Amino acid sequence: MASPAPFSTPMDRAPDPGLAYTPIPKERYTSSAFADEEWAHMWTKTWVCAGRASDLERPGDYFTFELGPESILIIKQRDGSVGARYNVCMHRGNRLREPGRGHAEKFSCLFHGWEYAVDGSLIQAQDPECFPQGVDAKKLSLRTVRCDTWAGFVFINMDPDAEPLLDYLGVIPEHLDPYHFEDWKINFECTIEIECNWKTSVDAFNEAYHLAATHTWTLAFSDDTRTLYDCYDKHTRMIFPEVQASLRHEGANTVTPEIKKMFLERIGIMDFDGSPEEARKAFADQQRKVAPSMGANLEDLNEAQLCDDFHYTVFPNMTFNTHALFTWVFLHRPHPTDPNRMYFDFISLMNAPNADVPRPEPKFYSTEAGDTLADECEGGDLLDEDLYNLPRIQAGMRSRAFKDLHLGEQEIRIRSHHRTLELYLEAGRAADADA
């Protein structure tokens, strides 16, 4: 989709949304009844990111998207567009394709051989003369799911009456289009099954308050104390300074050895001897120097974007850890039946349009099995520290001793996320009452 140009990410602070500090009941994370309401009134009404459009090169290429109890086929159409259909044969309800990526000239059900075209239309049913009621191809074609793309991401929406994707995304395209994500490439992808609610996972990444305790070693090069939080309608942002030590750290307001080693030397700036401000400028300038060799377009990014993590959460479940040359996208998906489990997709993108990066096969891990990402990918050690917490947070929330979440100022994005969720649930309950 074409984006307006020229553009730059707004740096102004969003107005205070005036959210109350009322406790958040734990049942929102642990109750099956609440999860059922979420499904009925939120998941089936919102736009949700399903994957990357770059996985669909030619007509018939497809991938499945598993969301709660649903499986959806995302398929490259013969006219070049991207379409979405429920992954369900309309004969007896069999799933047409196993989870994953592939290519199909037609989708043949392995139960009774009913065949569907790439656009979902029914091609043929076996022995149609054996159906006295007829086999109406119009009624028995695959059910359509709304589908659109932004910045190389494919989104779906199960609500046929939902607002258009770009309207739903609100400020997000204005903020993130300057990164030109449509040209970025996947260099690592995995899914982790975690024993926690999907919101437990979203929340864990929606604040920098946990840095000092969970990722103590990172305070030498990242700054929880000067993190800025913004709430925009449904979606939220936090600007999390990097190449800058926390005010809690003994190296605050200096260029720490960690900043030199992990940022400056890594990008070719050796023996740096300057102020903290000069270190950030040098790191930004050096990225601009190396960017052309990778085809990376940094022209629309400011110096802060070349140093800091511009962290966005697109409601309900998409987290961007945005940097100039790499970005980690997290998708937090609900389990089909258990509110105490979820699937965490980690998509690592690199800003290297010119690089020959083979599409990596997605990997699968489980916190229950004790899997660790430390040796699997860049940043895996950091992520491990969060993954260790998540099942324990969920277990603790289920305790008789724990009633509700007590959230502070630095956790405003979590309160905003709950407020948006509440609005969906209230609208759904009202619609149910009217029906």
Add this chain to the structure above:
Amino acid sequence: MPENGGGSGADDAGRRWVEISIDLPAEGENARFVVEEIPLLLCSAEGKPWIVRDECPHVRTSMQGGLMKGTVIECPLHGGKMDVRDGRPVAMPIRRAGQCFPVRAQGDGWQVGLPA
């Protein structure tokens, strides 16, 4: 070139080497042929020829024309995936290993090793 595919441990005493009558397909492509009533699929992957029985281990349909990514072939009917080097199932609904046959260069052409 030494033989490849068809598992390991077999020796020539247990095989008959039979000429292949078709050309090696382009890299990432495959072609069906029949020898002694056995349907076979000649696959070209990673710069080498590989031969599997042209019978999907799922419901025994032909896999000819199936998309290949590296050494993995995708069955065009139901999307199951199998590694043509050893027949190992890679993605459901293929759950059993496919049958593989060794292949070797002989003169200007290729030979497939069939059971004696």
